[in-house]
Amino acid sequence: MSPNPAPQLDRPARQTAPASAARRAPVDARPRARFDTSRWVVLGVLVIASVYFLAPVWWLLVSATKTSSDLFSGEAFWFGHFAFFANVRTLFTEQGGIYSTWLLNSALYAVGGATVSTLISAMAGYALSKYPFRGRELTFNVVLAAVLVPQPLLAVPLYLMFSQVHLVNTYWAVLLPSMVSPFGVYLARIYAGASVPDELLEAGRIDGAGELRIFFTISMRVMAPALVTIFLFQFVAIWTNYLLPVLMLANDRLQPVTEGIVGWQAQRAIGPSAVPYNIVITAAMVSAIPLVVLFLSLQRYWRSGLTAGSVK
């Protein structure tokens, strides 16, 4: 269940972290309050909540290191016979090494789709912000409304349309829909409006630069933080997408990793050729690594995208 990739509307992205941190710094720097009971209660509640959120992930990590038989016996939340590397080796040789194909496909869809969508969203958002023309607000509002359209509802008609033009079961079937990000246009417009000064564009024009050159050499640079955010959100949305590929791609050599793993899970480890549970778990864990790395390394951009607008 995902609302659209990055669902914040409504208000300009205040580049949140630095500003608010600066404002609150003096407060936090004050001598801390007396260590009283309420503080312990708060800590207790937060610890319980983090156990709820972390324990399943811990279970996933531990289970990825187990042999199939250890998975069904012994301590669920602690290590058994450490078989992680054996599992990874099996994972990458299962079905002729198809798992690496899936990972590459996911990378192709996510990098390709996110790159194109970032570029065209930036151009569109910039145009909607910096060029007055008739129908501008209407165009923007239509794009904005599209952020609210549940994606799964588009997947079925897209499948039928694509099957008529023989795009089903090709890379394009997933790439083309992934190139459109109404949220990206929204974010680009807000950011361009807030951060690209009109005087800068006028200066470029007086110097004789064409509109395209101004955009690519000046405006895009100023908009860089927003572009990273748009790319990140679209990358994650494509990497985690399951519904669209499951409709579009029956050929398992074209599938992204999400669809591939669910296909393995659906075998329910029944039959001699079925993929065992511990390998499915290892596959799920490995496929999450790129996203967790992206998330940890680009936290600032996550937050600026998530909070684009909810701060009033």
Add this chain to the structure above:
Amino acid sequence: MTTAPLGRAATATPPVAARRPPAHVRRRARTAALFLAPFLLLFAAMYLAPIGYTLYQSLFRMHRDGLGLSAPTQVFAGPANYTTALGDPAFRGSLLRVLLIGAVQVPAMLGLALGLALLLDARSTLFKRFFRLAFFLPYALPGVVGAIMWSYLVAPGLSPITAAAHHLGLHLDLTSNSMLAPTIGNMLTWGWTGYNMLILYSALQAVPAELSEAATMDGCSAWGIAWRIKIPLVRPALVLTTVFSIIGTAQLYNEPAILHNVAPNLSSTYTPIYAAYDAVNANNFNAAAAESVILALLAFVLSFGFLKLVQRRGAAL
């Protein structure tokens, strides 16, 4: 094709020409069109066309002759697909199920998210950074990975939760019919609380610290500050997260579909999207289209109804 030149001539008549914008403005408009073109083309093809296609298809049906020998033909059906969908107990059941899951899960999740955000926002809370990361981690995992993980965590034979209950002498099957909805609600809560918490937390961070300080000096308790100052000020963020949660619940698919792989008793019409896909698999796209439109309308009415409701209440305050 004689109309085009005529039309152009008409717009070029003197009074209009006199109001023509100066050259540089027209040039800018052309540049804007150039910048917008790639996005708008793809947007029209990938968003507007499917919506139009769905609306169109929902009004037709495939007509097969009695023997089924010749190819079926498409005939206009009017509202027939809609009445069929609404008359179908399985589809109605799926709508009701999603409404019930949403009615319980969304308030529970947002309440939890708001509570955690308030605790993290409190000045004296320790290890804020760690807790924030811990709560947000589920959102950083792909939804499919989270769903597969939970499917095993509840699967009979594998589930440590069932095993623990068994240890206590309880019989607990989290994939039994009566437990499916709570299990799915838990999967959603686990996956999305951190995301909503972060939005609310960021909104709380923007609340001026002076307000809380002044209230503290006036003898207001931490509870009172949260209730009277902070929550009203993050109302827009709460409204936003609610609307997105409503839309998210309406499109529920991944979790039940993946849970189905360990719980075969989960029906293939469990949620409306699931039911629509089921109709597609049965080669009945017209039915699927009508079901999609009904679901989209329901999501629209609920989210906008909620917005109107809070706006009116906001005006009354």
